[in-house]
Structure formats: structure tokens, C-alpha cells
Amino acid sequence: MKALIRKDFYVLKKQFLLFAVIILVFRLGNMPASTLISIFYAVMLPSSAFAYDDLCHWDTMELMLPYSTRQIVLSRYCVGWLSMLFFLTFGWLVRFAAAWACGLFDVLPGLQEVEDVRAFLAEVAIAAIFLALSMPIYFRFDAEKSRAFRTLMIVLIAVIIGGAVSFMTVRDSAFGDMSLGDGFAVLSLTAVALTAASIPLSVLAWRRRHR
Amino acid sequence: MDAITLSHLTKVFRDFTLDNVTLSVPEGTVCGLVGENGAGKTTIIRLLMGAIRPNAGEISVLGHASDAPDFREAKEDIGIVLDEAYFPEVMTALQVGKVMRDTYRRWDMEQFTDYLRRFELPDKKPFKEYSRGMRMKLAISVALSHHAKLLVLDEATAGLDPIIRDEIIETFREFTLQDEHSILISSHIVSDLEKLCDSIAFLHRGKLLFCEEKDRLLDQYGIFRGTAEQADSLLPEAVVGREDSAYGGVRALVRRDAAPSTLTLERPTVEDVILFTVKEAKSA
Numbered sequence: 060m061k062a063l064i065r066k067d068f069y070v071l072k073k074q075f076l077l078f079a080v081i082i083l084v085f086r087l088g089n090m091p092a093s094t095l096i097s098i099f100y101a102v103m104l105p106s107s108a109f110a111y112d113d114l115c116h117w118d119t120m121e122l123m124l125p126y127s128t129r130q131i132v133l134s135r136y137c138v139g140w141l142s143m144l145f146f147l148t149f150g151w152l153v154r155f156a157a158a159w160a161c162g163l164f165d166v167l168p169g170l171q172e173v174e175d176v177r178a179f180l181a182e183v184a185i186a187a188i189f190l191a192l193s194m195p196i197y198f199r200f201d202a203e204k205s206r207a208f209r210t211l212m213i214v215l216i217a218v219i220i221g222g223a224v225s226f227m228t229v230r231d232s233a234f235g236d237m238s239l240g241d242g243f244a245v246l247s248l249t250a251v252a253l254t255a256a257s258i259p260l261s262v263l264a265w266r267r268r269h270r
Numbered sequence: 271m272d273a274i275t276l277s278h279l280t281k282v283f284r285d286f287t288l289d290n291v292t293l294s295v296p297e298g299t300v301c302g303l304v305g306e307n308g309a310g311k312t313t314i315i316r317l318l319m320g321a322i323r324p325n326a327g328e329i330s331v332l333g334h335a336s337d338a339p340d341f342r343e344a345k346e347d348i349g350i351v352l353d354e355a356y357f358p359e360v361m362t363a364l365q366v367g368k369v370m371r372d373t374y375r376r377w378d379m380e381q382f383t384d385y386l387r388r389f390e391l392p393d394k395k396p397f398k399e400y401s402r403g404m405r406m407k408l409a410i411s412v413a414l415s416h417h418a419k420l421l422v423l424d425e426a427t428a429g430l431d432p433i434i435r436d437e438i439i440e441t442f443r444e445f446t447l448q449d450e451h452s453i454l455i456s457s458h459i460v461s462d463l464e465k466l467c468d469s470i471a472f473l474h475r476g477k478l479l480f481c482e483e484k485d486r487l488l489d490q491y492g493i494f495r496g497t498a499e500q501a502d503s504l505l506p507e508a509v510v511g512r513e514d515s516a517y518g519g520v521r522a523l524v525r526r527d528a529a530p531s532t533l534t535l536e537r538p539t540v541e542d543v544i545l546f547t548v549k550e551a552k553s554a
Contacts, residue, residue, distance in 0.1 A: 062372035
């Protein structure tokens with residue numbers, strides 16, 4: 060599995076650097092879409108890995124090498140999780156570093172420590188949910204066929220983030236008794252449940268594609 | 271012991287069927303898999319590597335059944351070279367080596383760098399900047415750097431110039447110097463197979479027409495050259511196939527055991543046997 064993860068990181072190295080620069084710019088500019096961008100890239104990188112595989116027919120080679128189906132599937136999930144953690148952590152670190160450097164920690168909205176940790180974990184959960192939803196599709200179909208699904212995902216991510224922001228705005232008046240903690244718990248449980256279902260589904264999808 | 275055993279192997283696709291193929295490659299030998307494009311050579315290789323499952327029949331490679339859970343163990347001992355080197359194009363040879371070090375338990379990085387040096391492959395140049403010959407040499411370097419006992423080569427010399435082909439064939443010949451090393455090589459460049467192989471398996475439209483030791487195969491047949499009248503006087507069962515020239519001459523592949531012993535026959539090449547056999551199969 061280490062071999063496959065290593066291969067993906069060699070292949071995605073340039074994209075990683077490019078995405079990191081984009082996130083840096085968005086976060087430093089404190090742009091409203093910066094969270095969306097971080098989640099988007101975290102989820103999109105594995106799909107780029109699938110596209111590269113299709114391009115060079117790596118899957119033909121992969122089937123001939125001593126990898127098990129589980130190793131093939133799990134390695135791609137690991138790449139997804141690692142890139143997700145990298146981009147989200149990187150985005151938040153940049154934001155904190157910038158706020159700290161400017162002495163603005165206590166004046167920027169939404170930067171209270173506890174809220175921020177929860178918001179960070181919520182971002183991780185949202186990214187994990189999208190990863191869990193998209194992986195079986197990528198394992199079942201080639202990159203070309205998965206493209207339509209990827210567009211749908213981008214729209215969904217935007218809608219959900221937008222919805223979450225709106226919810227945060229109105230929750231005090233409409234859902235006064237529901238805390239941010241409750242929302243986070245729901246997101247986390249959904250992420251865990253979907254991931255648990257997604258991995259065996261991806262194994263089946265991969266086997267079906269290569270039977 | 272056989273390095274490869276295929277027993278009554280059948281695989282049905284929508285537009286092609288590999289039909290009841292039985293063949294074996296004894297340990298320490300080189301078997302050439304010959305056939306036209308689409309004859310089923312790549313299907314056999316995908317089946318024996320466990321990449322696809324057969325509809326019927328059994329496959330055993332280095333003593334492991336291809337559908338057994340421990341087949342990954344057998345893959346550790348198989349070096350594979352496909353018709354293209356399917357490595358990601360942005361990777362360098364050195365990076366390919368590092369990925370393979372994490373793939374094969376017995377990966378030998380020293381041997382790999384030796385092969386890179388021998389084939390004059392730049393180790394830090396992206397794979398996409400390699401020529402086809404260099405790409406195939408990298409794939410061969412990978413296949414030979416994890417102490418494989420069996421090489422499976424699918425059109426590994428196709429599209430290469432004769433000088434590089436010769437260099438590669440020489441590398442395969444060195445591999446076979448060790449007693450337990452075996453090779454299954456599929457190709458439609460019969461001259462390459464003739465140099466390298468101990469036995470020839472010939473596939474035509476998904477059926478195995480013959481699988482014979484090369485020398486025995488060449489001993490069975492002879493090339494007849496003469497007039498049409500002389501050719502007509504031969505027993506029909508003696509003539510595998512014939513070519514009539516516009517000037518009245520005939521060139522025919524003849525079974526020695528069915529031809530008169532007084533008849534002068536030339537020794538055929540493997541290519542002669544295959545071409546005449548295909549002609550017969552097509553006209554049948």
C-alpha cells in the first residue's frame with residue numbers, strides 16, 4: 060500500500076504545490092470562499108490521481124503487480140485523507156499565523172479558539188463525507204465518465220457550505236436550543252458512517268470494473 | 271515442475287472467445303506465444319496474472335492457482351513486461367524504482383540501478399521524455415530487478431528497432447541461463463521468438479492450433495519447392511498449405527511423415543509453419 064501512496068504523491072506533487080499556493084492566497088486574503096476552496100481541493104486531488112492513472116493505463120499495470128484489491132482501494136482513500144488533512148490544516152495554519160502576526164486574533168470574526176477547532180473538524184467531516192461519496196464512483200468508472208459526477212460534487216459542496224453559513228447566521232433565532240456541537244456531532248457521525256460504507260462499495264466497484 | 275499450466279482455459283467476451291486452451295511451460299524453458307492481433311495472446315497473459323477471471327478452466331503459475339488467495343506470493347516471483355510501459359509519465363526512473371522497492375519484497379535497488387546504467391537510462395529524467403525503446407528498457411529493468419523466476423512478456427519487443435530488439439533479446443537470454451528461470455513471451459515478431467524460444471504455442475482466433483517444442487516442430491515439416499504437377503502428386507494430407515506463383519512454381523509446407531522419403535525438402539522456419547498453418551485454417 061505504501062508503494063501506491065508513494066506513487067500517487069509523486070504524480071500529484073506539482074498539483075499539491077499549486078493548490079497550496081492558491082489556498083495560501085485565499086486564506087491570507089481572508090476571502091469568504093477559502094473554506095470552500097480547501098475542501099474542494101482536498102476532495103479533488105484523489106480524482107486527479109484517478110485521471111492520471113487512466114492517462115497512463117496504470118490500472119493495467121497495477122493488476123499485474125502483487126497488490127491486493129484492498130491495498131489498491133485503501134491506498135487511494137489514504138491519499139484522499141492525507142491530502143484532505145494537509146490542505147485543511149495548512150489553510151487553518153495560514154489563517155492563524157496571519158491573524159497572530161497582525162495581532163488580530165481577537166478581532167477577526169469566528170476566530171475564537173473553541174469555535175475554530177470545531178469549525179476545523181466540521182470542515183474535515185464535510186471533506187470526508189464528499190470523499191466517501193465520490194470514491195466508489197471513481198473506482199467504478201473511468202475519469203471521463205466520472206467528470207459529470209465531479210461537477211455535481213462541486214455544486215453540492217458549494218450548496219452545503221452556503222447552507223451551513225446561513226444556518227450559523229440564523230441558528231440563534233430559529234434553533235436557539237441546538238448548539239454548534241450538535242451540528243458537528245451529526246457531521247462527524249455521518250462522515251464515519253459513510254466512510255465505513257464507502258470502502259467496501261469501492262472494493263466492489265473496482266472488482267466490477269476489472270472483472 | 272511446470273512454471274505455467276493452463277488447463278481447458280475458456281474466457282468469453284462479447285466479441286471474442288478464448289476457447290479451451292491447454293498448454294504448459296516447463297520450468298527452465300522459454301515458450302513463445304504466437305498469433306495474429308486479437309488471437310488471444312494478451313487475454314492469456316491477463317488470465318494467468320489473475321487480472322481477469324476465466325469462465326472455465328484452471329491456471330497454475332509457479333505452483334499457485336491464479337484464483338487462490340496466495341496468488342500474490344506467486345506475483346512476487348513474476349517479472350512482467352507489457353506492450354507499453356504503463357508507468358505514470360511524470361515519474362522518473364529513480365521514482366519508479368522507489369515505488370517498486372515498496373511493491374516487491376525482494377526488490378534489488380542495486381540491480382535496478384545497474385540495469386539503468388547498462389541500458390543508459392537517465393534516472394532523473396521524467397518518463398514522458400523517454401523514447402519508446404527507453405520506456406521498454408525501463409519496464410524490463412523493473413521486471414528483472416526483483417529476482418523473478420518467471421518472466422511474462424506481452425509484445426515486449428513490438429515497435430522497437432532491430433538493434434534495441436536484439437539487445438533486449440540478449441538480456442532475456444541471460445535471464446534464462448539460470449536453470450529455474452522460465453519465460454512466456456508473446457509476440458508476432460516470429461524471428462525474435464525463433465532466437466529465444468524452446469517451444470512455440472500458436473493461437474488463432476482464440477484457439478490453440480499447436481504447442482510444440484521448436485525443434486520437434488521444425489523436424490515435423492519441410493518446405494517443398496517444385497512445379498504444380500509435382501505438388502499435385504503429393505498426398506492431400508501431406509500438404510499443410512501451398513503458394514502457387516504466377517510462373518507455375520509451387521512452394522508448400524509438407525508433413526514429412528506423409529511425404530515420400532525421396533522428396534527433397536528444405537528445413538522450414540517457425541514463420542513458414544505459422545503462415546502456412548494460418549492459411550490452411552482460414553481456407554478450412
